[in-house]
Amino acid sequence: MLEKLGNAAGEGASVIWDCSGSLPINEQAGLLGVGGRVIHTAGIDAHQDIDTGALYPRDISIHGFAISNASVPDLALAAGHLNKFFAGPGISSHIGATLPLWATAHAHRMLEAGSRYRIGGKMVVVPQPR
Structure with a gap:
């Protein structure tokens, strides 16, 4: 799988959204270009060992997101955007x-x-x- 992702990323992906926690962040970093970002949304009990030495020279950042922290207006705004996708071209x-x-x-x-x-x-x- 890692080789297939690497081939698809070419010179390096800009963003990897990890919604399963199944690929170690160190391996994700290898798929990112300079300035790339990992968005991690995988489970409250997830654990990763992270080699920061592989991240900082390439300006790679890791961001977390938990929908349970979103406000009702933020959730409504996000739902509106998703509804536009589903009513229009969809999400492939x-x-x-x-x-x-x-x-x-x-x-x-x-x-x-x-x-x-x-x-x-x-x-x-x-x-x-x-």
């Missing part, structure tokens, strides 16, 4: 696999196995019509 996402609901256990095994399945995008589990 590549779907790598679509599975029926009865295959949920298999979907979990695929995710746990990681790159062995090479899903290539989001996994969607859909219920069967009645």
